[in-house]
Amino acid sequence: MAGIYIHIPFCKTKCLYCDFYSQTSLNIASEYFKAVCLELKNRNDFLENEPVETIYFGGGTPSIVPVAVLDTVFRTIFDNFSVSGDVEVTLEANPDDLSKQYINEVRSFPINRISIGIQSFSDDELRFLNRRHTANQAEKAVAACQQAGFSNISIDLMYGLPTQNLDIWEQTLQRSIDLNVQHISAYHLIYEEGTPLFEKWKSGIISPIDEELSNQLFELLMTKLQDAGFIHYEISNFSKKGFISHHNSSYWKGKKYLGVGAAAHSYNGTVRCANIADIKKYIDGASTGTSFQEVELINQDIAYNEFILTSLRTMDGLSLNDVAVKFGQSKLKYVMQQAEKHIASGLLNMSNKKVLRLSRSGIFVSDGIMADLLFLNDDE
8 A cells, every 4th residue: 555745835925934845925836836737647556556655745834725726636646546435635734724614615626634734732932933823723723624525634733943842832721622523744944954943042032942841841741642532652742542544644655656746745765866956957857857856776774764753753663573574683683682671771672472662761862762773784
């Protein structure tokens, strides 16, 4: 089974923290989506005829795209790929785009999952992040989607903001829980180079929160959502039973996916492709048949390292039997040697089925644990 990701690199405004490739001008949007459809047609062999079980429209801001464009993209996908009958189709959206009219129009497409970028229920925090909605608009958007019949709604939250404290974060979490959504993703604010947020930090206008508060915010996140019946199935992702994101899970399970559009990435087990992060060059390449992507061959060491990183992020954990089957006894011996100290310290747990999982305390230092298990050859 495989997935398709469509990158929509257009936004009405840029958020303070965002380093995803997008632009605020829509003047070449029509040409862009023609190129997207051409890429879908020209790369329909990339997934090697595997049925498509997930389709994901990400961005950028997909909800600013006219529904007529969605219709063309859907027709192209269904004409060129074998799509599963129970395909999960996700549309990312901003709350203020989700008018009743837009939602009803979207309902005419095979979109069955909405992912809403709320980030916070504090209007002060939303203004700081340069979001274009209010907390009240976010609540109304979720309610409108529910009233229209969407029963699989995910919301994105953000924590670790400069002025955030436990009380503010708890209020955001409680309002999120009260919305009765099926999925919540929560990400720590990152100061990415090249963003306005990074420049404010470097110039001393703002300061990141300290590590102790960061850990307390994450602890509160886990406790509140698990107490509310959410399954903590991946470090940053929580779902009600039966609503784990199939698309994101396909990344962590190493399934094939085709990424279409400027700056989109693809993977089929053998190669990883990265499309150029330039809309005009992408359009030219797709239109003329010239190359618009970089290709990386996946050797055993790369595949092993990716398996470590993706497996340990999830509640399924890292199967030692799978390590042996996929990468041989030498890699199994290596990973056990590297994991030994973390098992002894209680940061990693090993089940009787020989599966390594991060403990609750291990989640807080997961990056260091995973780095210890990676294989670095002499050239790295």
